[in-house]
Structure formats: structure tokens, C-alpha cells
Amino acid sequence: MQHENVFISLVIPVFKEEDVIMLTLNEATRVLETITQDYEIVAVDDGSTDKTFTRVMEAHQANHRIKGLRFSRNFGKEAAMLAGMARAKGQVVVTMDGDLQHPPGLITEMVEKWRKGAQIVHGVKQTRQYGGLFHRTSARIFYDLFSKIAGFKINNSSDFKLLDAQIASLLVRDFPEQQRFLRGLSCWVGYRQESVTFEVSERPVGESSWGLSTLFRYGWNSLTSYTSLPLQLVPFMGVIMLLISVVLGTETLVSRIRGESISGFATLEITILFSGSMIMIGLGIIGQYLARVYDELKKRPSFLVADEVGFEQSTRSE
Ligand code: UDP
Ligand code: MG
Numbered sequence: 001m002q003h004e005n006v007f008i009s010l011v012i013p014v015f016k017e018e019d020v021i022m023l024t025l026n027e028a029t030r031v032l033e034t035i036t037q038d039y040e041i042v043a044v045d046d047g048s049t050d051k052t053f054t055r056v057m058e059a060h061q062a063n064h065r066i067k068g069l070r071f072s073r074n075f076g077k078e079a080a081m082l083a084g085m086a087r088a089k090g091q092v093v094v095t096m097d098g099d100l101q102h103p104p105g106l107i108t109e110m111v112e113k114w115r116k117g118a119q120i121v122h123g124v125k126q127t128r129q130y131g132g133l134f135h136r137t138s139a140r141i142f143y144d145l146f147s148k149i150a151g152f153k154i155n156n157s158s159d160f161k162l163l164d165a166q167i168a169s170l171l172v173r174d175f176p177e178q179q180r181f182l183r184g185l186s187c188w189v190g191y192r193q194e195s196v197t198f199e200v201s202e203r204p205v206g207e208s209s210w211g212l213s214t215l216f217r218y219g220w221n222s223l224t225s226y227t228s229l230p231l232q233l234v235p236f237m238g239v240i241m242l243l244i245s246v247v248l249g250t251e252t253l254v255s256r257i258r259g260e261s262i263s264g265f266a267t268l269e270i271t272i273l274f275s276g277s278m279i280m281i282g283l284g285i286i287g288q289y290l291a292r293v294y295d296e297l298k299k300r301p302s303f304l305v306a307d308e309v310g311f312e313q314s315t316r317s318e
Pocket of ligand 2: 097099101
């Protein structure tokens with residue numbers, strides 16, 4: 001990553017955002033121009049099947065500071081942010097959603113904090129107004145659980161962030177892991193971190209592409225990339241089973257010695273079912289970690305670029 005005359009790089013991951021991308025780009029351009037003339041916007045199309053990339057190319061025609069990458073298929077938002085960061089040339093790199101739920105106006109405040117010495121500025125959601133009660137509650141439970149288990153806070157931290165170029169290139173280059181969870185990593189790295197709060201606005205058009213299963217997978221993946229605590233749960237479950245078997249075993253033995261008839265088919269049935277499910281859960285957890293190891297071992301690229309517009313030379317950093 002070089003810093004040739006670019007002050008701010010704005011990285012926007014977009015997936016099927018043909019209706020809103022122009023609005024976002026216009027609004028972002030307006031804000032960036034109040035800060036500096038030396039900006040660039042890197043829109044990363046995460047394999048959209050609609051006209052998102054066509055819109056980006058149109059935007060590039062009108063303003064050469066807008067650049068675009070298009071993935072060969074959907075690789076996920078994390079990969080899209082990473083690809084944009086890898087190509088960004090600015091002294092500061094800002095990541096922002098492409099659906100205007102992250103107000104571009106906040107970039108001004110983030111840059112102010114950076115000028116005062118902050119190296120990472122987190123955009124923190126003030127209230128999670130949008131989404132149903134279920135969505136809000138599960139998000140809160142996830143963040144609380146994550147902080148407790150992984151040992152560092154990511155509470156309400158969003159993917160709206162400013163990163164000093166040094167840290168952005170560090171995240172791109174020095175973290176060989178496939179699954180990079182930016183929200184977690186940007187807290188984990190340390191350095192001088194600050195935050196600014198913002199209100200999450202409703203999407204102007206379209207809808208969130210995060211279904212329940214995607215969210216669950218995202219949550220589980222991010223948790224397992226930071227902690228092996230679920231693995232420690234397996235022997236813990238074993239100990240519980242052992243305690244139960246000691247109690248039940250003693251009871252049976254005592255009845256036998258006393259010459260009482262041995263009863264307890266219900267207990268037997270429950271014990272078998274319970275131990276069976278514990279074994280399954282334990283194996284499942286181990287299997288999940290094994291799958292993560294397998295994925296990391298393959299060392300496949302986190303994304304593949306199919307098209308690009310606006311970049312000088314194609315230096316593929318990933
Ligand atoms: N996004 C992406 N790849 C995906 C899903 C989403 O690049 O597979 C982008 C999307 O276009 C948007 C941002 O990530 O700019 C946030 O997505 P979304 O609004 O669906 O999520 P939410 O706001 O509900 O967290
Ligand atoms: Mg959104």
C-alpha cells in the first residue's frame with residue numbers, strides 16, 4: 001500500500017445494491033470533498049447479480065476518484081472490505097456500508113479524531129433501532145457473549161471504521177488467516193483506539209441480505225476464530241456425565257447390596273438419551289473447529305477479482 005497523493009480511501013462493500021449505490025456514492029463524494037480533494041472511493045462489488053457494478057462503472061466515468069472491483073462470485077462482506085483495503089492508497093482508510101445505514105457525514109468526525117492522534121476510530125451504533133426485537137436482542141446477546149468469552153469488547157462496534165494506513169496494511173498483510181473478522185480484529189490489535197457514535201438509519205431501499213442463518217454462521221465463525229472456549233466445554237460435559245453416573249451407579253449398587261429389586265427404566269432411558277446428546281454436541285463442537293482448521297489449511301484466497309475499474313496497474317495484493 002502506497003500513499004501517493006491519496007489522503008482518504010473510502011472502502012464500500014456492496015452486494016446487490018443497484019438501487020442505492022448511486023445515492024451512497026454521491027453522498028460520500030459530497031462529504032469527502034469537504035474534507036479533501038485527495039480522496040478515492042473503492043466500491044467492492046461482492047458478486048452481485050444485478051446492475052451494481054454497472055452503476056459503479058458509470059460513477060467512475062463521471063468521477064475518476066471512484067474505483068471499483070468486482071468479485072467473481074459472492075465471497076462475503078469481510079472479504080469485500082479486505083479487498084478494498086488491500087487496494088486502498090490513502091493515509092487513512094474508512095470502511096462503510098453501501099446502503100446509507102452508515103451516515104457518510106460521520107467521516108468528518110472520524111478524520112478529526114485521527115488528526116488528534118487516534119489510529120483506529122470505531123463507528124459505534126448508538127441504538128439499534130432497525131430490525132425487529134428478535135434481531136436486536138440476539139445482536140446484544142452475541143456481543144455480550146463475545147466480550148465475555150473472547151475476553152475483549154466489541155460492543156456495538158460496527159463495520160463503519162477509520163483505520164490508519166499502517167493498521168490497514170497490517171490487517172491485509174500480516175494476518176494470514178482466511179477468516180478475518182474485521183470488527184473483532186480492529187479491537188484486538190490495540191493501538192490508539194477511539195470511537196464516535198451514530199444512529200443507524202433505515203435502509204432507503206432494498207433489504208438487509210443477512211438472514212437468520214447467515215447471522216448465526218457469522219456469529220459462530222467470529223466466535224470460533226477468537227476463542228477455543230467451546231472446545232473446553234466438551235470435557236466439562238464429560239465431567240457432568242461422570243458425576244451423574246457416579247450418583248446413579250451408587251444408588252443402583254446400594255439397592256443391589258440391600259437385595260432390593262433394581263428399578264429405574266425411566267432413569268436409564270433419560271441417562272442414555274442425555275449422554276448421547278452430550279456426545280453428539282461434543283463431537284459437533286470438535287468437528288466445527290476441525291473444519292476451521294481444514295479451511296485455513298487449504299489457504300485458498302479469500303476472494304477472486306473478476307473485473308476492476310479505475311486502478312492504475314493491477315497489483316493483486318491477495
Ligand atoms: N454486503 C456484501 N456482501 C454480502 C452481504 C452484504 O458486501 O454478502 C454489503 C451490503 O451491500 C452492504 C453491507 O455489506 O453495503 C451491509 O449489508 P446489509 O445492509 O445487508 O447488512 P446489515 O445492515 O443488516 O448489517
Ligand atoms: Mg445495512
